[in-house]
Amino acid sequence: MAVKKLERYKMRGLINKDKLLLIAFLFTFISFWFLLPDYAINTISLSFCNGLVILGLLLLMRAGLISFGHGMYYCLGGYAVAMTYNFLQIKEVFVLIAFSVLAGFIVSFFLGFFVRRFRGIFFAMLNLALSMILFGIIVKSISLGSTDGFGIKELTYFNHAIEDEKRLNIFSYLLIVILTSLMMMIVMTFLKSPSGKILEAIRENEIRSSYLGISINKQIHKIYIFSSTLAALGGGLMVILIGHITPEDTAYWTRSGEFVFVAILSGSLNVFAPLIGSLFFEFIRSYALFYFPNTWQMIIGVVLILGILYLPEGIGSIFNKRKK
Amino acid sequence: MLLEVKNLNKKFGSVSAANNINFKMNENEIIGVIGANGAGKTTFCNIITGYLKPDSGVILYEGKNITKFNVQEIKNIGIHRSFQIPQVFENLGVLENIIITELVAKNKQNALFEDAYSKKNYQNAIKLLEKFSFDVDKFKDKTVKELPQGARKVLDILIAIIGKPKVILLDEPTSGISTDEKNVIMKNILRAIKEFNISVLFIEHDMEIVEKFSERVVAFYNGEIIADDKPSKVFNQNNVKKFIIGGL
Numbered sequence: 321m322a323v324k325k326l327e328r329y330k331m332r333g334l335i336n337k338d339k340l341l342l343i344a345f346l347f348t349f350i351s352f353w354f355l356l357p358d359y360a361i362n363t364i365s366l367s368f369c370n371g372l373v374i375l376g377l378l379l380l381m382r383a384g385l386i387s388f389g390h391g392m393y394y395c396l397g398g399y400a401v402a403m404t405y406n407f408l409q410i411k412e413v414f415v416l417i418a419f420s421v422l423a424g425f426i427v428s429f430f431l432g433f434f435v436r437r438f439r440g441i442f443f444a445m446l447n448l449a450l451s452m453i454l455f456g457i458i459v460k461s462i463s464l465g466s467t468d469g470f471g472i473k474e475l476t477y478f479n480h481a482i483e484d485e486k487r488l489n490i491f492s493y494l495l496i497v498i499l500t501s502l503m504m505m506i507v508m509t510f511l512k513s514p515s516g517k518i519l520e521a522i523r524e525n526e527i528r529s530s531y532l533g534i535s536i537n538k539q540i541h542k543i544y545i546f547s548s549t550l551a552a553l554g555g556g557l558m559v560i561l562i563g564h565i566t567p568e569d570t571a572y573w574t575r576s577g578e579f580v581f582v583a584i585l586s587g588s589l590n591v592f593a594p595l596i597g598s599l600f601f602e603f604i605r606s607y608a609l610f611y612f613p614n615t616w617q618m619i620i621g622v623v624l625i626l627g628i629l630y631l632p633e634g635i636g637s638i639f640n641k642r643k644k
Numbered sequence: 645m646l647l648e649v650k651n652l653n654k655k656f657g658s659v660s661a662a663n664n665i666n667f668k669m670n671e672n673e674i675i676g677v678i679g680a681n682g683a684g685k686t687t688f689c690n691i692i693t694g695y696l697k698p699d700s701g702v703i704l705y706e707g708k709n710i711t712k713f714n715v716q717e718i719k720n721i722g723i724h725r726s727f728q729i730p731q732v733f734e735n736l737g738v739l740e741n742i743i744i745t746e747l748v749a750k751n752k753q754n755a756l757f758e759d760a761y762s763k764k765n766y767q768n769a770i771k772l773l774e775k776f777s778f779d780v781d782k783f784k785d786k787t788v789k790e791l792p793q794g795a796r797k798v799l800d801i802l803i804a805i806i807g808k809p810k811v812i813l814l815d816e817p818t819s820g821i822s823t824d825e826k827n828v829i830m831k832n833i834l835r836a837i838k839e840f841n842i843s844v845l846f847i848e849h850d851m852e853i854v855e856k857f858s859e860r861v862v863a864f865y866n867g868e869i870i871a872d873d874k875p876s877k878v879f880n881q882n883n884v885k886k887f888i889i890g891g892l
Contacts, residue, residue, distance in 0.1 A: 510756060514747040517760040521744045524733035528803070531693070531731070532748045533719040539753070 338508055338590075345592065346501040353493055362488050363606060365561050367599040368500040372554030373579050374586055374594035375507055376547035381588040382511065383543050384523030385439070389447030390579050392454050393548040395570035396423045397555030399458070402470035402565050411476045413495065417556050424552020425545060432541040439526075448573055455571040469566035472559060487563045496557050503550060504591045510546075511591070519543060581620075585627045587634015597635045645707070646671050646843055647692070647723075647811055652701030654687060654867075661687040662698065663867040669811070669843055674834065676858030676875070677847045678888055683864040685847045686728065689813050693725050694718040705811075724809035728816045728847075730800035734789045741788060741799060742769035742806070749807030776802055777832040793820045794829060801833055805840065812837065814846035818853055826850065830857050851889055855879065863888055 353361060373394050380387055400423035401416045410416060431450060438446050458464045474481060477491050510516045518539055521529045526536055559565045569575065578601075586597025604623055608616035631637055645668055652665035661684045669675060679685045690696040692703060694715045703711045705721060713721070733741050743765045747753065759765075773780045776798065783795055791799065797817060804812055817833065818826040830853055837844055848854045854861060854875060861878040863871040865887045871878045878884055 512759050512761070513757065514744075514752045514755040514760045517740075517744055517747065518753045520736060521733055521748075524735055525731055527727075528731040528733065530715045531719055531725060532745055532803070533716045533807075534748055534753055535716055 339505070341592070342501060342505055342508065345504075345595075346497065349497045349501075350494065353490060358488070359606075361493060363602045364599065365488060365493055365496050366558065367602040368496050368595060369554045369558035369561060370579070370582070370602070371595040371598035372500060372503060372557070373551040374583050374598050375503060375591065376550035376554075377579060377583040378586070378588045378591070378594050379507065379510075379519070379543050379547040379550075381583065382516070382523060383519040383540060385540070386444050386580060386583070387447040387547075387576070388444040388573070388580060389449070389451030389576050390548070390551045391571050391573070391576035392447070392451035393424045393428065393551035394555035394558070394575065394579075395451075395454060395458075395565075395567060396427055397421070397552030398559040398565040398570055399423075399464070399470070399555075400552070401556045401559040402465075402472055405472040406470055411474065412479065413475050413477050413491075413560060416475075416560065417499075417553070420552050420556025420559075421549055424549040424555075428545045428548030428552075432544045435544060436537045436541040448576060451571050451576055452573060455567050455573075458567040458571065465566075467566060467568065469564060469569075471564045473563070475560065487561060492561055496561065499553070499557065500595065503553065504595065507550075508591045515542075581624060585624060585635060587631070587636040589633055589636035593634055593636025600635065645669075646673075646705070648704040649692070650702045650704070652688075652691065652703070653699045654691060654696065655699055660867045662691065662701075665701070665867075665869055667862065667869065667872070669845065671810075672838075672841055672843055674844045674857065674859045675846070676854035676861045677845060677864065678849070678851070678854055678861060678878075678884075679864030680888055683888075684867040685864050686815060687867075688864070689725065689815055689845075689847065692718075693723060693813060719807075719809075722808075722810035723813070724804040724807065724811070725813040726797075726801040726804040726815060726817060728819060730796040732788045732796060732800055732803065735787055737785070737787055738773070738783050738791065738799060739766055739769045741803060742772055745803045745806045746772070772806070773802070776805075776836050778802065794822070794825045797821060798829060798833070805837065805842070808840050809842055811843045811845065814844065816847050816849065818848065818850060826853060827856070851879070 397420035400420040404419045582597050582601045586593040608619035647669040649667040652662050654662040677685050694713050861875045863884045871881050871884050
């Protein structure tokens, strides 16, 4: 019966191989809560928060762009959660998440009018500059927490206070895994749609795209907002997971560089790649730090070189075949 | 009158690329544009399609002033173009190039809830390619960068035709193509274009092609139009022989 139903959904195009894979991905990671030790669950959760930023970068990469300043939106999302919590005394997780998404959306909407006119290295560096401006503003403002940042304490889920005092509990884990999977589903649907394919046309040939009647700047603006909002959501979830945010951990250029590093390592072939890439990076970093505390950056560098040599299209190319 | 250009001027520094150009085009006309390199043919094409703005002069399309229109606006009113160097989506497949073009032509570039590369869209793309005598079986599974020059040229022109424009500007449609293929390609393209009632302005260096396929010829020299008449008359003008086709 269930098989027949599934076949019917397949026929209508409601379920395809990628969506089934995503559902399997979701349930696998939910089951990990019961199977893996705390440190692994913590690494997975943090990877997914960062993975959302990489997912945002994937969208830009589809249009042939890269941002060296996406840490800015990660920071904005995180600060939106932390400041709403501290200044408005709102403890409800879903409201806090809504504030982080809203912060990313509004700021990227306005900055988008400016950055959408630039391409290539200019686009990348402009975002880096904006990120460093935000970093400078926060560091020099006592009211914004300066270098100490902000912390948050107990949270509520649908007005229900959590008794578990640990930041990483089943609720925060499920929230991160489910929201991440939902975003992957949205991005996957978007990339398959005409709207998503237009990005590939822009990346391939901007002149022809213009002559087809595509408004390039508007399309780039749209994708910039989408991408930045995902990064802000990642930042918001990270604060809920860790309970603290500082400008140095989010808006400083090294953080944005790390996101670009993982984005290159992951590639832009499919929506699983950013999350797998982010997980891979966090585990490599954890083990490298543990076994080679003084030379862990070298290990990371070697991994990137191997990735470029053997997987030039990124980790995603392992399980992505060109479809005809 | 479909398209009219009045007193058009464009300078790049001290070089005059368009010098007081006056030009008229009627519906369903096929006009060949000739001229030596640097005569201003492509600049003329770029100005009409909104890629370059003229220093002065007016462009009227169906009586409407379109001088300040940008590339997208020009495309949306029905003036399309192909390029001297094919402007296609190199790393995408042949069918994907057609599908994306069709989606934009159907104004679906912002559609979110449909599969762009659906079976139906692939079938439509194949039908369209067959209509233009494109060797579908040979090329449909290839990316554009794997195509020979002739096929790339045809694809570029096909992309320009999708969306059924009223005017199409073809910039050297047979450049880089072998002599044997030139006639076949031009015949196929113009047959399909005629079917859609599209007016054609094509820039060409091969005088045989121009003579064979155009109803009217416009000759450019140093940013000026030095002749505008039927092919037989233009080719017999002394200044055309002297500056463009040789033999004087």
